[in-house]
Amino acid sequence: MTVIEPNDLRVACIIPTYNGKRELERLLQSLAQQHATHDVLVVDSSSSDGTTELARGRVENVVVIPGAEFNHGGTRQKMVNDFSGYDVYVFLTQDAYLEDPYALGKIVEPFLDPEVAAVCGRQLPHHDANPLAQHARMFNYPETTEVKTKSDISRLGIKTVFMSNSFAAYRGTALTEVGGFPHHVIFAEDMYVTAQLVLAGHKVVYAGSAACRHSHNYTLLEEFRRYFDMGVFHSREPWIREAFGGAGGEGLRYVKSELGFLGLKRLYLWPTAVLRNALKLLAYKLGQREDRLPLALKRKVGMYKGYWFGPYAEKQ
Numbered sequence: 001m002t003v004i005e006p007n008d009l010r011v012a013c014i015i016p017t018y019n020g021k022r023e024l025e026r027l028l029q030s031l032a033q034q035h036a037t038h039d040v041l042v043v044d045s046s047s048s049d050g051t052t053e054l055a056r057g058r059v060e061n062v063v064v065i066p067g068a069e070f071n072h073g074g075t076r077q078k079m080v081n082d083f084s085g086y087d088v089y090v091f092l093t094q095d096a097y098l099e100d101p102y103a104l105g106k107i108v109e110p111f112l113d114p115e116v117a118a119v120c121g122r123q124l125p126h127h128d129a130n131p132l133a134q135h136a137r138m139f140n141y142p143e144t145t146e147v148k149t150k151s152d153i154s155r156l157g158i159k160t161v162f163m164s165n166s167f168a169a170y171r172g173t174a175l176t177e178v179g180g181f182p183h184h185v186i187f188a189e190d191m192y193v194t195a196q197l198v199l200a201g202h203k204v205v206y207a208g209s210a211a212c213r214h215s216h217n218y219t220l221l222e223e224f225r226r227y228f229d230m231g232v233f234h235s236r237e238p239w240i241r242e243a244f245g246g247a248g249g250e251g252l253r254y255v256k257s258e259l260g261f262l263g264l265k266r267l268y269l270w271p272t273a274v275l276r277n278a279l280k281l282l283a284y285k286l287g288q289r290e291d292r293l294p295l296a297l298k299r300k301v302g303m304y305k306g307y308w309f310g311p312y313a314e315k316q
Contacts, residue, residue, distance in 0.1 A: 009087040011038040011108055014079045018045040018067065020094040021054050028058050030098040036105035038090070043079050045070045051094075070306065073181035073189030076165070080175060087111070090169040091190075096214035098167075099124060106210035107169050116147075117174035117202035118194050121167035125215040131269060132276065133215045135261040139254060145208040150198055157245040161198055163190040167212040174202055184312045187304055188233045195240050223276060224283040225303035231287020232302070236315060251281060291315050 013031060017024055024042075031040055042055040045067040055062045063082065065075065080089055088111050090104065098104060107121045125137040140162070148160050168190055175181070178196035181189045194204055218226065234241055255277050262269050290298060299308040307313065 007037050011088045012086040013090045014041045016043050017094045019047045019049045021049050021051045023094045027097045033101045034104040072187045074183035077181040093166040096166045096212045099211040110205040115203045117171045117197040119169045119205045120163045121210040122208050123214045129215040130217050135258050143208045146206045161194040163194040165190045166214045186307045224279050227280040227283035228287040231284040232290045235288045
């Protein structure tokens with residue numbers, strides 16, 4: 001019997017970039033230290049800060065697109081289409097970097113099981129993360145690895161298809177089977193595809209041992225914008241909530257966990273934490289009702305503003 005090793009798989013690491021020269025340099029350095037064999041592919045949205053030049057100097061395959069053409073799902077799928085033939089596609093955002101030289105091998109390893117179609121890596125907070133950002137990573141990205149299938153929907157609900165495009169991997173053939181990344185979604189193309197894969201009968205894995213550094217010190221307004229867009233996504237893709245359910249009591253559990261994480265020593269942060277979570281809920285509910293809002297307002301409120309100037313701004 002032939003035994004397949006992780007290095008027997010052809011792996012492509014795809015990085016969308018835009019004006020992130022310093023961040024990209026850090027990410028490329030972490031990729032250069034990986035023990036797992038891989039190719040690096042960069043798709044740059046016409047950066048003006050030297051990101052393009054850095055990429056071309058360090059990476060063999062660099063694709064430059066007009067900034068206005070960037071699309072969260074469509075741009076990633078373009079790279080899969082243009083560089084077909086890889087067994088596994090690993091997607092990283094420019095503001096992430098791999099924690100250790102084994103991270104890439106660990107996110108690829110689950111694909112030795114032919115039933116695994118997607119793997120989500122663990123995210124640790126950046127070293128300058130504030131306490132709220134630290135807790136967000138601790139809550140959503142535990143150490144424990146978990147294999148999930150359709151049979152886990154009743155137990156995990158929407159957490160069954162939890163995925164992050166900052167460090168996630170997909171089997172090329174499985175992506176093709178479900179039609180690839182969508183062009184029409186505002187973001188969360190990773191959840192969209194993972195939901196399709198699970199419903200098609202594939203396994204998805206959360207790999208707690210495959211770690212990157214990635215977090216955001218969002219302001220209240222940035223958090224509001226992000227959750228508004230999340231509400232838009234779920235409003236326009238109701239099949240996901242119909243198939244997997246909503247977050248249920250997850251929000252309340254998160255708030256309790258956050259206050260416990262802050263503890264009495266950081267009691268001064270409690271009002272900010274409560275306000276932030278209330279605004280996240282408000283923004284999400286507002287996004288769910290985006291069809292009642294004028295386009296001009298959505299262009300001001302949303303985080304991914306380019307979406308509201310594109311062909312999918314109006315609900316189909």
